[in-house]
Amino acid sequence: MKVVDQHIGAAERILRLGLLVNKAERLVRAIARPSLVQFVMRAALAVPFWKSGILKWDGFFQLSDTAVTLFTDEFMLHLPGGPYPFPAPTVMAFLSGCGEVTFPVLLVLGFGARFAALGLLFMTMIVELTVPDGWPIHLTWAAMALAIMAWGPGRISVDYWLKRVALEPRQR
Incomplete structure (x- = not known):
């Protein structure tokens, strides 16, 4: 009888x-809502690009000398047989500065977010070719x-709101 009581006690403790x-899992899920996580x-993702981007400008469409x-x-581009200098460095500095300011704003607003993320993924690949030792953060x-x-x-975005507004009349 004593052995049976011990097994019931152990089963009750496990339960x-x-x-x-x-x-505890429900509490964690309540805090980490998917829309908040997104x-x-x-x-x-927006912060490091924005911080880099604002340093490239001296004013509205006025590229800083430092960026150029x-x-x-x-x-330098670290490709096989390289490193090689950037082609059209002024154009590259301008495009980089535009992307590093525009994509983060779109991303935070959640407006065209998938396309903004694609733009930042492409920029990440260019940064990786420029600073190959930074691969852990680039990854x-x-x-x-x-x-x-x-x-x-996610739900906390302009994209979500626009999609709901666009689909709302059709659902009636």
Whole structure:
């Protein structure tokens, strides 16, 4: 009889532990709502590009001399047989500055978010060719961009709102 009581006690403890784990999982899921996670991921990807982008401008469409100098003298493309200088460094600095400011804004707003993430994924690949030792952070940026491209911007986005407004009349 004593052995049976011990087995029941152990089973009851396991059941209580399982219930406790289940409650903890529900709490974690309540905090990490998918729409919140998608918004935070969009913001996290936007920040480093925005910070880099605003440094490339001296005013509205006024590219800084530093940005041009970086693409002319410092940045190199690390391709087989290289490194090679950037072609058309002023154009590259301008395009980089435009992308690093525009894509993050679109991403945070969630407006054309999948396309903005695609743009930042492409920029990440260029950055990886320019700074190959930065691959751990570049891999993180690529993973975030791919996740946004795959699962979209979530409910906290202009894209979600526009989709709802566009589909609403058809559902009546």
